[in-house]
Amino acid sequence: MKNIFIIPGQLNKISIFLSPWFAFFSFILLLFGLWLSFFNSPIDYQQGNAVRILYIHAPSAWLSMLIYSFLAINSFFGLVYGHVTAFCLARASAPIGLTFTSICLVTGSIWGKPMWGTWWVWDARLTSVLVLFFFYIGYIVFSKSFTDFIKGEKFSSILSIIGIVNLPIIKFSVDYWNTLHQPASISKLSSPSIHIDMLVPLIVMFLSFLFLFLYILILRFQAELNIRKININNMKFYKES
Amino acid sequence: MKNLKLLFYKEIKGSFNLKGSYILSLAFFSISIILLPIGVGPNKGFISSIAPGLIWVSIILTSLLSLNNIFYEDFNDGTLDLYKISHLSIVEICFIKAFVHWISNFLPLIIVTPILSIFLDFPPNLLVYLVFSLILGTPSLSFIGILGSSLTLSLKQHNLLIPLIIFPLFIPILIFGSGAISSLMYIGFEDLFLRQVSILTGLSGLSIALCPFACSYILNVNYD
Numbered sequence: 101m102k103n104i105f106i107i108p109g110q111l112n113k114i115s116i117f118l119s120p121w122f123a124f125f126s127f128i129l130l131l132f133g134l135w136l137s138f139f140n141s142p143i144d145y146q147q148g149n150a151v152r153i154l155y156i157h158a159p160s161a162w163l164s165m166l167i168y169s170f171l172a173i174n175s176f177f178g179l180v181y182g183h184v185t186a187f188c189l190a191r192a193s194a195p196i197g198l199t200f201t202s203i204c205l206v207t208g209s210i211w212g213k214p215m216w217g218t219w220w221v222w223d224a225r226l227t228s229v230l231v232l233f234f235f236y237i238g239y240i241v242f243s244k245s246f247t248d249f250i251k252g253e254k255f256s257s258i259l260s261i262i263g264i265v266n267l268p269i270i271k272f273s274v275d276y277w278n279t280l281h282q283p284a285s286i287s288k289l290s291s292p293s294i295h296i297d298m299l300v301p302l303i304v305m306f307l308s309f310l311f312l313f314l315y316i317l318i319l320r321f322q323a324e325l326n327i328r329k330i331n332i333n334n335m336k337f338y339k340e341s
Numbered sequence: 342m343k344n345l346k347l348l349f350y351k352e353i354k355g356s357f358n359l360k361g362s363y364i365l366s367l368a369f370f371s372i373s374i375i376l377l378p379i380g381v382g383p384n385k386g387f388i389s390s391i392a393p394g395l396i397w398v399s400i401i402l403t404s405l406l407s408l409n410n411i412f413y414e415d416f417n418d419g420t421l422d423l424y425k426i427s428h429l430s431i432v433e434i435c436f437i438k439a440f441v442h443w444i445s446n447f448l449p450l451i452i453v454t455p456i457l458s459i460f461l462d463f464p465p466n467l468l469v470y471l472v473f474s475l476i477l478g479t480p481s482l483s484f485i486g487i488l489g490s491s492l493t494l495s496l497k498q499h500n501l502l503i504p505l506i507i508f509p510l511f512i513p514i515l516i517f518g519s520g521a522i523s524s525l526m527y528i529g530f531e532d533l534f535l536r537q538v539s540i541l542t543g544l545s546g547l548s549i550a551l552c553p554f555a556c557s558y559i560l561n562v563n564y565d
Contacts, residue, residue, distance in 0.1 A: 245502060248495065251565075
């Protein structure tokens with residue numbers, strides 16, 4: 101059981117088995133979540149219909165942080181134990197995280213224009229998410245720029261582990277610098293200060309985005325494995341010739 | 342300890358010769374300090390109100406430019422290999438390298454800042470605090486910078502990549518450094534200034550304590 105995530109071939113088999121299910125769940129939950137968030141959720145008494153951006157903004161923001169921690173944890177295990185699958189998963193997850201971070205930034209600024217009156221504010225939460233965006237870009241560019249594959253994996257893993265200092269800053273930025281972005285209202289353990297009619301579409305959209313992430317991750321993971329296979333075949337070819 | 346002293350003198354001599362990067366960073370810093378007010382316009386009050394931010398931004402841009410020289414030559418001509426087989430630990434070497442980088446690249450900038458602040462119409466009675474905050478804050482730039490310098494050692498385009506991967510880590514220092522001086526200008530010598538300067542000092546202390554170890558790990562990965 102414990103070898104499933106270590107041996108590339110087994111993980112590949114499982115991922116081929118799981119990928120249509122992830123796509124199916126993601127699609128169904130996306131349709132259900134969109135229906136809920138457009139037609140079956142209350143409008144805010146201050147914000148009106150603009151509150152519906154929340155159902156895309158908040159799940160992508162959560163996922164951007166979740167994917168970065170996924171990337172850093174995988175990089176850590178890759179560095180410590182040298183597992184190929186960990187490196188593959190880390191490299192595969194970075195562009196997806198970049199996409200979710202940019203979705204979060206763009207929807208946030210579209211939401212901010214009618215509510216706050218500006219597209220962008222140098223608020224603590226916004227700045228730290230922008231820094232997360234640049235960490236993703238730095239990681240992707242840095243990991244692509246190596247000709248030596250193994251060295252590139254190791255160095256970009258170290259870079260992603262250095263960048264994890266940003267995650268607690270994002271999490272607690274709204275509590276320490278209480279400026280414009282609202283503080284956390286859902287992850288409070290005692291009682292979430294959001295109505296159940298708005299919480300349900302939010303959770304459904306989050307699950308849909310999570311399955312979408314897993315589906316794209318699986319596709320990119322298979323691509324990464326194939327790149328490695330091609331590299332090994334090339335090496336054999338050069339050895340023989 | 343004696344070997345460390347010798348290494349320190351050698352590095353200082355090497356970095357203060359004519360091909361050392363301190364002249365370049367001094368020139369770049371002066372140019373950016375002179376160019377930015379020309380671009381902003383000759384409005385005196387406005388320039389003096391943004392002076393702390395201009396000085397800190399110029400310092401950070403200069404440091405990003407000078408980072409690529411810390412390990413690169415030593416790595417290419419094999420000096421680093423000799424350091425590695427000597428009985429000095431790599432952590433000490435990283436510490437000395439970063440410290441010498443601070444002395445050779447930031448100390449000249451801090452010395453010329455009072456002169457250049459005339460162009461920015463900076464209040465002269467606050468100059469002491471500006472220099473004080475620069476001395477407390479800039480060591481973290483050197484010590485975080487050696488991480489980027491050692492990560493990109495085996496790359497050809499290292500001087501373009503270092504700014505990209507390192508500048509997100511410099512943002513907190515920029516925020517607290519320029520924020521401290523701005524609060525001093527607008528609010529006065531208050532609790533806010535002291536708090537921001539102590540955060541700045543804490544960041545410097547943390548990076549001085551932790552970064553040499555991380556850097557030595559990265560340098561060891563280079564030789565795998």
